Amino acid sequence: MAYVDAHCHLYEYREGDLERFSRIKMLAVSEDLVSSRRVLELGDNWDNIYPCLGVHPWNVGKVPRQQVSEVMGLIEKSEVPCIGEIGLDRRFVPHTYPEQLELFRSFLKLARDLDLAVNVHAPGAWGDAVEELRRSDVDKALIHWYTGPPELLEQIREHGYLISINPAIKIQKKHREVAAIAPTSILLTESDGPYKYRGMDLDPTMVGDVIEELATIKRMSREELREIIYTNFMRLLK
């Protein structure tokens, strides 16, 4: 049973690193046109890498419109299973929120039309993101590194969406609380590597630690939990 990293910025790693991750099934996200092209290449070269193309909400206003259209064109003509990293962010970049919303909606429409999964970033905008997913009628969605309101988890479950748990679970109280109450049927593991968080160098090989933490919290065996996570992952990609 493979480990799962459902949200990773793999294009930032060197070729030599990828061998280390070859036993992990990974969703490789993009942030702009250049990373989308690189992620496509990674997907072609590695069986364990599933490409997600998109424009990150932090890049709204930075990536020219023409390049956004090119990313959308790539999504249409290449057979990627997933669009991302896309989303809404009121926490780190509140000033571009109206433009983020417009772009998020265009990507969700594309996901709906092509029946693709979406890999979503939503700090400070958790409820809005779920509402947009629901309204756009997208049915395969992952909300990554979820630290949103616990009461939203029930809605996420009802719509068949998933959330991913980051290695930060070790030190981030809010994330632990989410993991404790979220049903295992909506959980995935992720790294968001190579992002740095409070002294942690996040890396795909840490998904094993996430499984261990989750298994303890859920009082399950690691194997049992790994199997559930793997099944959830394949559900997102079908």
Ligand SMILES: [Zn+2]
């Ligand atoms: Zn990310």
